[in-house]
Amino acid sequence: MPKVFLPEMSFAEVEDMLGQVQLAIIPTGSNEGHGPHLPLKVDAATSTYVACKAAEALYPQVLVTPCLAVGHSPQHLEFPGSMTLRWETQVRVLMDYCSSLKGYGIRRFALLNGHGNNMAVNAQAARQITEELGVRVASFAYWETIDREAITKINEGRHYPGHADEFETSMILHICPEHTRMDRLHEIEDKYGLHGPGPQVPPGHQFLASTTFTQRGLRQRLLCDVAAENYKLASAEKGAQFAALAVEGVVRYLKDFIEKVPVN
Secondary structure, eight states: OOOOBGGGSOHHHHHHHTTTOOEEEEEEOOOOOOTTTSOTTHHHHHHHHHHHHHHHHTTTSEEEOOOBOSOSOGGGTTSTTOOOOOHHHHHHHHHHHHHHHHTTTOOEEEEEEOOGGGHHHHHHHHHHHHHHHOOEEEEEEGGGGSOHHHHHTTOSSOSSOOSSSHHHHHHHHHHOGGGOOGGGTTHHHHTTOOOSOOOOOOTTOOOOEEEEOSHHHHOEEEEOGGGGOGGGGOOHHHHHHHHHHHHHHHHHHHHHHHHHSOOO
16 A cells, blocks of 8 residues: 555655655644543544545555544543543644645645544634634544445434444444443443433534433533443444445545545
């Protein structure tokens, strides 16, 4: 496979590509709790994976920057190891990413997101970057590009992906199974006392639901729709199919962006 991920390339390899590069993808994710069975890096891992596979398909037109692996996640800080960026910090970091790469002649950027709570922050960053740097910036989540009909043939639970559910668990089982702890899946109910189905959610959106934990004095904590028990339907085979749909959708989106959005 051709190299497209900047951290894995030498400056000479980047220099060889620059004359053909039309766009840089900036993956954004989070470092936050995704149940006891998944790593904190779920959102960063999925956005980076999809970004790199899409860039490989579009080689040599697209490069992928280091992931902004900590996102805006203040609601998850009660889960040990979770981290968050302030809104303004995230905007400034994304601005600096684009400013750095603009110096090499790159004029199009895609903020490819894997974390629901980044959506508004990234949209604000895209506006500011466009205005201040005079470049073109697209901001979207990779799951927004997935064909709706195709995913319903794979996803046995909810129509659209949520948090630590069938979709995300399957993706991680495909991308980095060595970082999962499926042997601890039972703890969602047995240890943390999660109960009841999650609320309904509009297509294309992630959500957070307040759920009750029996441990530590029945404290109310934030966890996502693992309450709907869709995580039990996950598999690496489904993850490969979900990932392929995501890559296909992102490739299609980026092709349109490159072809239809002119730059100076």
